[in-house]
Amino acid sequence: xxxxxxxxxxxxxxxxxxxxxxxxxxxxxxxxxxxxxxxxxxxxxxxxxxxxxxxxxxxxxxxxxxxxxxxxxxxxxxxxxxxxxxxxxxxxxxxxxxxxxxxxxxxxxxxxxxxxxxxxxxxxxxxxxxxxxxxxxxxxxxxxxxxxxxxxxxxxxxxxxxxxxxxxxxxxxxxxxxxxxxxxxxxxxxxxxxxxxxxxxxxxxxxxxxxxxxxxxxxxxxxxxxxxxxxxxxxxxxxxxxxxxxxxxxxxx
Amino acid sequence: xxxxxxxxxxxxxxxxxxxxxxxxxxxxxxxxxxxxxxxxxxxxxxxxxxxxxxxxxxxxxxxxxxxxxxxxxxxxxxxxxxxxxxxxxxxxxxxxxxxxxxxxxxxxxxxxxxxxxxxxxxxxxxxxxxxxxxxxxxxxxxxxxxxxxxxxxxxxxxxxxxxxxxxxxxxxxxxxxxxxxxxxxxxxxxxxxxxxxxxxxxxxxxxxxxxxxxxxxxxxxxxxxxxxxxxxxxxxxxxxxxxxxxxxxxxxx
DNA sequence: GGTGTTTGCTAACGGTGTTCACTAAAGCGT
DNA sequence: ACGCTTTAGTGAACACCGTTAGCAAACACC
Numbered sequence: 001x002x003x004x005x006x007x008x009x010x011x012x013x014x015x016x017x018x019x020x021x022x023x024x025x026x027x028x029x030x031x032x033x034x035x036x037x038x039x040x041x042x043x044x045x046x047x048x049x050x051x052x053x054x055x056x057x058x059x060x061x062x063x064x065x066x067x068x069x070x071x072x073x074x075x076x077x078x079x080x081x082x083x084x085x086x087x088x089x090x091x092x093x094x095x096x097x098x099x100x101x102x103x104x105x106x107x108x109x110x111x112x113x114x115x116x117x118x119x120x121x122x123x124x125x126x127x128x129x130x131x132x133x134x135x136x137x138x139x140x141x142x143x144x145x146x147x148x149x150x151x152x153x154x155x156x157x158x159x160x161x162x163x164x165x166x167x168x169x170x171x172x173x174x175x176x177x178x179x180x181x182x183x184x185x186x187x188x189x190x191x192x193x194x195x196x197x198x199x200x201x202x203x204x205x206x207x208x209x210x211x212x213x214x215x216x217x218x219x220x221x222x223x224x225x226x227x228x229x230x231x232x233x234x235x236x237x238x239x240x241x242x243x244x245x246x247x248x249x250x251x252x253x
Numbered sequence: 254x255x256x257x258x259x260x261x262x263x264x265x266x267x268x269x270x271x272x273x274x275x276x277x278x279x280x281x282x283x284x285x286x287x288x289x290x291x292x293x294x295x296x297x298x299x300x301x302x303x304x305x306x307x308x309x310x311x312x313x314x315x316x317x318x319x320x321x322x323x324x325x326x327x328x329x330x331x332x333x334x335x336x337x338x339x340x341x342x343x344x345x346x347x348x349x350x351x352x353x354x355x356x357x358x359x360x361x362x363x364x365x366x367x368x369x370x371x372x373x374x375x376x377x378x379x380x381x382x383x384x385x386x387x388x389x390x391x392x393x394x395x396x397x398x399x400x401x402x403x404x405x406x407x408x409x410x411x412x413x414x415x416x417x418x419x420x421x422x423x424x425x426x427x428x429x430x431x432x433x434x435x436x437x438x439x440x441x442x443x444x445x446x447x448x449x450x451x452x453x454x455x456x457x458x459x460x461x462x463x464x465x466x467x468x469x470x471x472x473x474x475x476x477x478x479x480x481x482x483x484x485x486x487x488x489x490x491x492x493x494x495x496x497x498x499x500x501x502x503x504x505x506x
Numbered sequence: 507g508g509t510g511t512t513t514g515c516t517a518a519c520g521g522t523g524t525t526c527a528c529t530a531a532a533g534c535g536t
Numbered sequence: 537a538c539g540c541t542t543t544a545g546t547g548a549a550c551a552c553c554g555t556t557a558g559c560a561a562a563c564a565c566c
Contacts, residue, residue, distance in 0.1 A: 019533070019543080026544095043383045044297075047522060060524075061545045069523065123381035128472045130296045130376065130383045142477065172491060174503070177484035184478045204485060205492070212465025219381045224395065225437045231430035232457060238425060239458070250427070272512080272564075300553060312554075314514045322554065 027065045029055060031076050038076070039120045043131055046073065070132050073124070074140055080121045081144030087114045088151050100158050101247040105237070107151055108210060109251065112233055115214045122218045126211070149188065156203050160195065164245030167198040177201070206240045280318045282308060284329050291329070292373045296384055299326065323385055326377070327393060333374045334397030340367045341404050353411050354500040358490070360404055361463060362504065365486055368467045375471045379464070402441065409456050413448065417498030420451040430454070459493045 016024070033054055037046045048069055049059040066072045091110030095102045115122040129136075159165065173181070181197040184204065213236050216222055217229040226232070234251060241248045269277065286307055290299045301322055302312040319325045344363030348355045368375040378394075385391075412418065426434070434450040437457065466489050469475055470482040479485070487504060494501045 017533090023543095042387075048524090049522065057544090058546060059522090060526090060547085063524080064544060119381075123383065126472070126474065127381045127383070128372075128376035130380070134295075134473075172488065174484055174487070176481070177488055180479045180481060180484050183480065184475075187478050201488065205489065208465040208469065208485075208489065209462050211469065212461040215468050216461065216464065219379070221379065222437075225440050226433045227436065228429070228433060231427055231433050232461075234427070235425065235430055235454065236458065236461065270564090276512090301555090302553060310513095311515060313516085313556080316555080317513060 023065070026055075030062060030065055030072070031079060034072055035076050035079070035121075038124070039118070042120060043073075043124055048072070070136055073131065074136065074138055077124055077138070078140040078144045080118070080125055081141055081148055084111070084114050084118075084125070085144060085148035085151070088148060092151050092155070100155065100162070101241075102249070104155050104159075104244075104246055105241065105249060107155065108237060111210070112214050112217075112230075115218050119218050119220075122214075126215065127219065146188070152203075152207075153188065156199075157195075159244055159246065160199055165202070165243060167196060168202065170196075170198055173197060173201060202244070206244065209236055209240055276318070279308075283315060283318055283325070284332060287325055288329050288332070288374075291377070292371070295373060296326075296377055301325070323389055326384065327389065327391055330377055330391070331393040331397045333371070333378055334394055334401055337364070337367050337371075337374075337378070338397060338401035338404070341401060345404050345408070353408065353415070354494075355502070357408050357412075357497075357499055358494065358502060360408065361490060364463070365467050365470075365483075368471050372471050372473075375467075379468065380472065399441070405456075405460075406441065409452075410448075412497055412499065413452055418455070418496060420449060421455065423449075423451055426450060426454060455497070459497065462489055462493055 030051060033051045034046050037050060046069070048062050048066075052059040052062050066075065088107050088110050092103050092107045095106050097103075115126075125141075129138075132138075178197055181200040181204070185195060185197070185200045210233070213229065213233045217233065222229060230251075238248045283304060286304045287299050290303060299322070301315050301319075305312045305315050319328070341360050341363050345356050345360045348359050350356075368379075382389075382391075431450055434453040434457070438448060438450070438453045463486070466482065466486045470486065475482060483504075491501045
């Protein structure tokens with residue numbers, strides 16, 4: 001009488017006991033409501049009591065599913081990184097595999113679009129950890145964050161093998177920077193041994209530029225001084241891609 | 254019998270009644286304690302009740318000085334911008350007036366130094382407005398923020414009149430970007446009529462780059478992947494200044 | 507000294523996270 | 537079908553939080 005369950009998501013056993021299924025469902029409901037409260041009332045508007053109230057139960061009951069408000073926030077942060085990673089990967093997959101240029105362009109635009117369509121989420125993911133202890137265990141989010149970054153790693157790797165741009169003078173890389181860049185390349189997995197540190201520096205530099213524009217836009221500084229930051233993002237995108245030897249096209253088509 | 258008061262800070266009457274003086278003092282104490290709680294326990298650790306407790310009074314008493322927790326946060330944010338502006342201006346003033354290159358270098362390094370020495374403050378100032386209503390009145394902070402930016406405006410203006418760098422091709426500036434840049438130049442006061450929009454774009458682009466690195470560092474992303482972001486900041490500073498035709502020197506001397 | 511303003515208090519309301527003891531139900535083995 | 541074990545959820549309680557209302561003491565001023 002046990003109906004076979006379709007596998008949903010990554011790494012999930014297909015056979016779950018009824019209990020595990022309903023448990024999974026209520027946990028999903030908790031996270032969904034928390035997520036909605038986050039976008040509707042900001043990060044401080046997420047409360048266990050409010051979630052429980054909306055679910056028709058009491059706050060202590062939620063402790064059967066989540067070990068506290070911090071863990072809940074960390075969990076939905078991981079989900080959001082997963083979602084962002086999916087959005088970017090989907091954008092990347094929507095253009096022909098060989099067209100590296102447009103794949104990069106589309107993926108980066110997808111990143112910004114997702115960010116401005118999910119400002120509250122972005123603030124939690126990429127802003128300061130305001131509500132959590134500094135020493136909280138955020139490992140669940142890191143895995144998803146890596147998956148998000150992986151898309152750009154592989155695209156950047158293609159630029160390298162195609163020798164699209166000339167690496168900067170290695171004299172610019174101080175010993176300290178060299179050490180940090182190697183640490184970065186090593187711990188992000190994509191450090192195929194052939195990748196020079198200058199390339200890692202270029203990647204980091206480009207990422208910093210686009211991250212900066214998006215942060216400015218989402219965190220809503222400049223809003224008094226500039227009404228729309230999309231033209232600025234496109235301008236930065238243009239010059240960044242030019243430095244990388246990637247063809248730019250205006251967003252219209 | 255009224256002792257003459259020395260004028261402290263900007264725009265403060267020298268003669269204050271005794272009552273006004275003690276009132277000013279307790280308000281300063283409130284803000285000082287709030288500030289300390291901010292750096293010690295994060296943004297969510299600032300509470301009126303805790304401040305009152307530490308001052309030996311009760312929370313409702315604070316409402317004689319501050320209209321609520323939001324107004325208090327806005328007030329200390331304004332103070333922090335003032336402090337940052339002072340720090341940057343002091344750094345700028347610490348080098349000979351004619352040495353534009355080193356003035357820029359020193360001012361920008363002072364910005365980063367202040368940021369990493371005051372991470373919690375920076376998060377409140379430049380991060381997402383997590384705890385405030387989106388429609389809160391933050392005008393007190395804007396004035397101080399302008400004063401902070403002014404230092405860089407004047408330095409950048411000197412680069413322009415000295416023609417240190419060639420302006421980018423105006424073909425890169427789309428009509429939409431042109432509109433935003435003019436809006437920016439106009440509302441930041443520094444739009445002397447002779448300043449071309451291409452120059453405003455260069456300024457914005459440079460600012461975005463350095464803002465991005467500092468945000469990354471203060472918000473503590475990358476911490477798993479890079480232990481120290483100063484080399485990266487210096488690298489960005491190097492290339493940014495190179496684009497501006499400004500002489501770079503390593504931080505040591 | 508009388509008067510009006512300013513200051514700070516207590517009490518109270520409603521909100522939050524979290525723990526603990528407890529009940530009721532669901533699942534499972536026999 | 538029965539009993540036992542595991543689990544889900546509740547209610548009360550504690551310690552916080554922001555904020556308002558009403559009231560008493562201290563102060564400034566005439």
